[in-house]
Amino acid sequence: MKIEMTNIRKSFGSNDVLKDVSLTINGGEIYALLGENGAGKSTLMNILGGIYKPDQGSISVDGKEVKFTSPIESQEAGIAFIHQELNLINDLPIYENMFLGREPKTKSGSLDLEKMIRDTEEIFERMNIDLDPKKEVNELDSSYKQIVEICRAMMANASIIIMDEPTTSLTDTEIERVFDMMQTLKEHNVGLIFISHKLSEVMQVCNRYAVLRDGNLVSEGDVKNVTIADLARYMVGYDVRTEPLARKRDLGEEVLRVEGLTYNHVFKDINFSIREGEVVGFTGLLGDGRSELFQSIFGANDISSGTIYVHGKKVTSNSTTQAIKNGIAYLPRNRKENAIIPDMDILENSSITTWAKFSNKGIINYAHHKKVFQEQRDLLRIKMVDLTDNISKLSGGNQQKVVLAKWLATDPKILVLDNPTQGVDVGAKEDIYDIILKLADENIAVIVLSSEAHEIIRVCDRSLVMYQGRIQGELVEKEMTDHHIMSLATGGELT
Template structure:
């Protein structure tokens, strides 16, 4: 099957989102649709999925013009759209999720469970997937959920599947699993549209690519003909750095020391120490316990045993308030769920953690918060209109910077950043790396939690690699490579040649 989108135009009010975009996707290929946030990828795919109507242009399937007025039209033409937020029901088993909305029924309207299980099993066998159809979707990890979504699309006989950032919340092993599935589909003649920000993945699995920028198609071609740098340049319109950013700087006293920290099943016997001005990475696969560890240090989870020392003084972190008083700040992962207060404006989102600090008799001192925010806005290069605008009006990168400004306002000694560049586009990502290094120069101890090895390698002085709630190993300077990190993250041991050599010497 071949899908063509010809000269597609789309505006929202006076805002032109797509201008004369034409793409062609064939069966049996993986087609990467790339671009920064706001470039128009989602709009284009929503048009193809029948979610949005197009203003001008044409959609052709196998050369015949079609028009989609609702998602069902697109689906019946053989196009399946797997949204980034998966549409699965956690409380139902896999096989029922496969047939939602089109459940096979017996004569008196009861669900035909046997048939659903049988068909699901057959499909899994055909796709070479090792998964129990009776498992509860809520018990599956993120990659299997993605796979269930793909299988559901397959079972509707889709010939073109749109996948919107399927790998964002997946670990490397899980990504491999999904990619294996995508390869199988390609061999079976299915066309896949793969939307992603991860260019390495595009290079690895895609056949052709298209890059959108500001609503226009800027480049299209075969992936093998271009480099990652080329694609990144097409996306942002200028050259993008990929070199390591770590630089030499004097380190101060130890600010944070963790001794034998344990919490139930989440992590056990964690020991480490961090000096002022150091950037330390924590990486691993999903379920390695790094987020839980630092949420406990921040006082939001709990600790069963062990001790936390800040500036060599034992502290209790039973609550997030305690942690903030001790100079610990934590920028959480999943910004939308954990950090953004969507009913509040930009200023309030930036001031929320420091309200009590500056208030008198419980009355908020708005002037101080405004001053502080203006300073942060310039320093962090936050692009915004008015501070009274709702936080959700900002792009992902700018939202993240507002959340960061909230923590910088508290004047932290230790700044923990959990997946700081999640859902942030390439330009803002680089900004955030620069900010991290500037903060380190200002003697703040920065902890970067990330599942992206490249991110760790580029900004961190050293990194701990976690595996099943323990620190599997520590890598310094040049030892930090994709290979070493992956080996430790999957529970392997490393024979390092002598002591790990840091890129520079510590100040005595």
């Protein structure tokens, strides 16, 4: 199957999101669709998925022009869209999920469970997947959920599958599993559109790529002819640096020391000490316990034993309110679930942490917060129109900067950033790295939690690598390499 999108234009109000984009996707290839947030990728895919109608341009399937007026029509044409938020019902078994909305019935009108199970087994076999169809979906990890959804699409005879950032929430082994699945699909002559921000993955699995920038197609071709640096440059429009950022390091006194910190089996016997003006990375694979560790230090989770010292003084950290008073700030991972208040405007989202501190008899001092935020807005280079606009009007990167602003407003001594560049485009990533170093120069101890080794290498002075709830090793400056980090993160030793 071959899909051609020709001269697609789309605008929302006065905002031209797609300006004359043409793409061709063939069966049996893995096609990377790249671009920063807001470049137009989602809009283009939503047009292909029948969710939006293009203002101009045409789509043809195997040379025949089609017009999709609903997602169902797009599905019937053989296009499946696997969204980032998976569409599975957690409390039903796999086989029922496979047939949602088109359940086979027996003659008496009841569900034909046997056929459902049999057909599911059959497709798993065809796709080389070792999975029991009777398992409930909530027992599966994210990669298998992804795989179940792909199989469901295959069962509905999809020949082009759009995958929107399928690997964001997966661990490395899970990612491999999904990649294997993608290779199998390719062999079955299915065309895959792979949307991702992770360029190394693109180099690993894709054959062709297209880069969108500001609604234009800026580059297209075979992956084997380009490097990661090329792709990054196409995406942002200028050179992206990957070398460590140099800075003068002027370390002050110890601000945070942790001794023997343990919480059940989540993290065990954690010891470290951090000084003013230091940037320390905590890295490892997903599920290594680093997020939980710092949530406990921040008072959002429990600890079973161990002590925390701030400025040499022992502190109890049993509530987030207390932790903020102790000068600790924690920017959580998964912005949407953990950081954004969707019913509130930008100003309130940026000041929620300090309402109580600056209130007068319980009345919020908006004038103060406005002043504080306006300074931060310049410092963090937040692109926005109006303070009273809803937070959801901002792009991912700018939302993240607002979340950062709310933590800077607390005037922290210790700033913990958990996956700070998640869902943030390349340009905004660089902004965030700059800000981290600037804050360290102002004597704040910055702790960066990330599973992306290059990010740790780029901004941190040293890094602690975690493995299964323990600190596996420490790497200082030049020792920090992809190779070293990976071997510690997988439970190995330095050789």
